[in-house]
Amino acid sequence: xxxxxxxxxxxxxxxxxxxxxxxxxxxxxxxxxxxxxxxxxxxxxxxxxxxxxxxxxxxxxxxxxxxxxxxxxxxxxxxxxxxxxxxxxxxxxxxxxxxxxxxxxxxxxxxxxxxxxxxxxxxxxxxxxxxxxxxxxxxxxxxxxxxxxxxxxxxxxxxxxxxxxxxxxxxxxxxxxxxxxxxxxxxxxxxxxxxxxxxxxxxxxxxxxxxxxxxxxxxxxxxxxxxxxxxxxxxxxxxxxxxxxxxxxxxxxxxxxxxxxxxxxxxxxxxxxxxxxxxxxxxxxxxxxxxxxxxxxxxxxxxxxxxxxxxxxxxxxxxx
Amino acid sequence: xxxxxxxxxxxxxxxxxxxxxxxxxxxxxxxxxxxxxxxxxxxxxxxxxxxxxxxxxxxxxxxxxxxxxxxxxxxxxxxxxxxxxxxxxxxxxxxxxxxxxxxxxxxxxxxxxxxxxxxxxxxxxxxxxxxxxxxxxxxxxxxxxxxxxxxxxxxxxxxxxxxxxxxxxxxxxxxxxxxxxxxxxxxxxxxxxxxxxxxxxxxxxxxxxxxxxxxxxxxxxxxxxxxxxxxxxxxxxxxxxxxxxxxxxxxxxxxxxxxxxxx
Numbered sequence: 001x002x003x004x005x006x007x008x009x010x011x012x013x014x015x016x017x018x019x020x021x022x023x024x025x026x027x028x029x030x031x032x033x034x035x036x037x038x039x040x041x042x043x044x045x046x047x048x049x050x051x052x053x054x055x056x057x058x059x060x061x062x063x064x065x066x067x068x069x070x071x072x073x074x075x076x077x078x079x080x081x082x083x084x085x086x087x088x089x090x091x092x093x094x095x096x097x098x099x100x101x102x103x104x105x106x107x108x109x110x111x112x113x114x115x116x117x118x119x120x121x122x123x124x125x126x127x128x129x130x131x132x133x134x135x136x137x138x139x140x141x142x143x144x145x146x147x148x149x150x151x152x153x154x155x156x157x158x159x160x161x162x163x164x165x166x167x168x169x170x171x172x173x174x175x176x177x178x179x180x181x182x183x184x185x186x187x188x189x190x191x192x193x194x195x196x197x198x199x200x201x202x203x204x205x206x207x208x209x210x211x212x213x214x215x216x217x218x219x220x221x222x223x224x225x226x227x228x229x230x231x232x233x234x235x236x237x238x239x240x241x242x243x244x245x246x247x248x249x250x251x252x253x254x255x256x257x258x259x260x261x262x263x264x265x266x267x268x269x270x271x272x273x274x275x276x277x278x279x280x281x282x283x284x285x286x287x288x289x290x291x292x293x294x295x296x297x298x299x300x301x302x303x304x305x306x307x308x309x310x311x312x313x314x315x316x317x318x319x320x
Numbered sequence: 321x322x323x324x325x326x327x328x329x330x331x332x333x334x335x336x337x338x339x340x341x342x343x344x345x346x347x348x349x350x351x352x353x354x355x356x357x358x359x360x361x362x363x364x365x366x367x368x369x370x371x372x373x374x375x376x377x378x379x380x381x382x383x384x385x386x387x388x389x390x391x392x393x394x395x396x397x398x399x400x401x402x403x404x405x406x407x408x409x410x411x412x413x414x415x416x417x418x419x420x421x422x423x424x425x426x427x428x429x430x431x432x433x434x435x436x437x438x439x440x441x442x443x444x445x446x447x448x449x450x451x452x453x454x455x456x457x458x459x460x461x462x463x464x465x466x467x468x469x470x471x472x473x474x475x476x477x478x479x480x481x482x483x484x485x486x487x488x489x490x491x492x493x494x495x496x497x498x499x500x501x502x503x504x505x506x507x508x509x510x511x512x513x514x515x516x517x518x519x520x521x522x523x524x525x526x527x528x529x530x531x532x533x534x535x536x537x538x539x540x541x542x543x544x545x546x547x548x549x550x551x552x553x554x555x556x557x558x559x560x561x562x563x564x565x566x567x568x569x570x571x572x573x574x575x576x577x578x579x580x581x582x583x
Contacts, residue, residue: 269565270520270524270563270565270566270569271520271524271565278524278569279573281566282525282566282569282570282573283570283573285563285566285567285569285570286570286571286573286574288344288570289342289344289345289567289570289571289574290341290342292343292344293344294344294562294563294567295563295566295567295570
């Protein structure tokens with residue numbers, strides 16, 4: 001294997017690993033010790049030494065090309081012992097560079113100059129062949145595993161995002177989550193109580209995109225949840241398992257709140273009201289006060305309705 | 321951190337002037353959270369206090385050294401009108417028991433019996449009440465009838481009643497009595513009398529632990545409410561509320577909700 005090819009392996013290992021197929025068979029390699037020193041803007045950073053496993057058969061790609069189409073080798077010269085090259089990178093992080101590697105007894109020696117918008121950086125490289133047999137595919141395997149784990153975590157995060165009604169994760173061209181199953185879950189939940197509550201906890205400027213994500217009207221989805229809660233509450237009235245529906249109506253459904261309030265609160269005395277509607281009706285009374293209305297705006301009976309008329313007439317004249 | 325937030329909220333509340341957020345609640349009302357006024361409408365308007373006067377009657381009695389004594393019910397006290405616990409002329413009971421009956425069931429017979437036992441007459445006791453009111457700086461308040469019957473020249477303000485209730489609640493016996501949902505007392509002759517609280521919020525509104533209700537034709541429906549939740553307290557005074565229970569419950573809920581510390 002030539003020095004240039006070994007260097008290419010060292011420099012390109014991460015990008016190659018990222019593109020490797022899921023099953024990576026073992027590949028005979030030999031261990032190298034590599035030392036890199038960097039200098040930038042007059043400062044030298046401490047030398048970094050690491051070991052790597054380089055394939056015995058070498059690599060076919062020239063250095064600097066790899067899978068990164070933003071960087072191109074513009075010049076390359078190889079006389080068998082020394083290789084020199086120039087490269088240019090386009091895109092956000094523009095860069096140009098020149099490098100040279102010379103084979104030495106049992107290793108290599110070289111340098112590379114990189115010019116970026118932030119200044120010039122000099123990288124000195126030394127390599128020593130240790131020769132210990134190793135599996136050069138190990139790093140690729142690790143990278144494949146890391147990538148697979150990352151994808152798994154992303155899938156989990158997107159399912160959680162759908163559960164939490166995180167519209168931001170699904171909206172716009174830069175959406176983090178693109179799995180149709182997660183989007184379907186998000187849209188399905190938008191018409192449930194949990195979903196409406198989750199949306200209600202977020203700013204409107206975030207949730208307004210839900211309609212576009214789901215291809216449905218946001219208000220219609222909420223109405224669906226509210227109507228279902230209204231039907232459930234009306235059917236169960238004051239049974240234990242209707243509490244949640246009633247609480248949801250009070251929090252999120254103005255139209256259904258009106259219906260329940262007219263049916264259960266209006267004209268009722270505080271003392272005669274069933275316990276299960278007390279909190280709901282108290283909140284409703286507060287809303288009426290907010291609007292400048294009296295809390296029992298539609299009294300069907302006065303608060304002391306349990307008293308008979310005669311007793312009431314007498315009592316109204318007296319302090320208690 | 322939560323302590324810091326609570327402190328900050330309290331400081332903000334203290335600094336802010338109370339707003340008349342709920343003008344339909346009552347002609348005169350106020351809501352205070354942790355000792356700071358948050359909402360109020362005409363809090364200094366003089367109004368008939370009705371049985372809220374019994375807050376001061378009870379406080380003066382509880383501060384008296386003769387609170388443990390027996391009193392004898394006069395014919396006048398036994399004939400008191402309005403809410404009563406059914407005392408009979410000539411029978412004896414402990415002053416403290418009568419105070420309890422006056423606070424829990426708003427018994428006017430018990431109230432007048434206490435006033436007469438401590439000062440000889442209702443009007444003499446009212447003078448004593450006014451001296452105590454002056455000590456507390458209740459400048460908008462004057463009592464004529466110790467039990468709160470409408471009377472010319474008798475008036476109180478929501479602000480004064482709030483101050484009064486705060487002082488009264490510092491008295492452990494007063495605090496215990498106003499939290500009772502019913503009262504049972506025994507006369508010296510062994511007759512047992514019972515009555516339930518006039519405060520419909522007790523046992524219904526979470527955290528409500530007193531104070532007093534009142535009604536007369538002139539005063540309308542009145543109430544002073546105290547409620548505690550999670551170490552925070554709300555005090556509400558409504559004078560002449562068209563619907564005091566709903567209004568009181570709603571305002572107490574609102575006060576806790578809107579001033580809840582956020583992390």
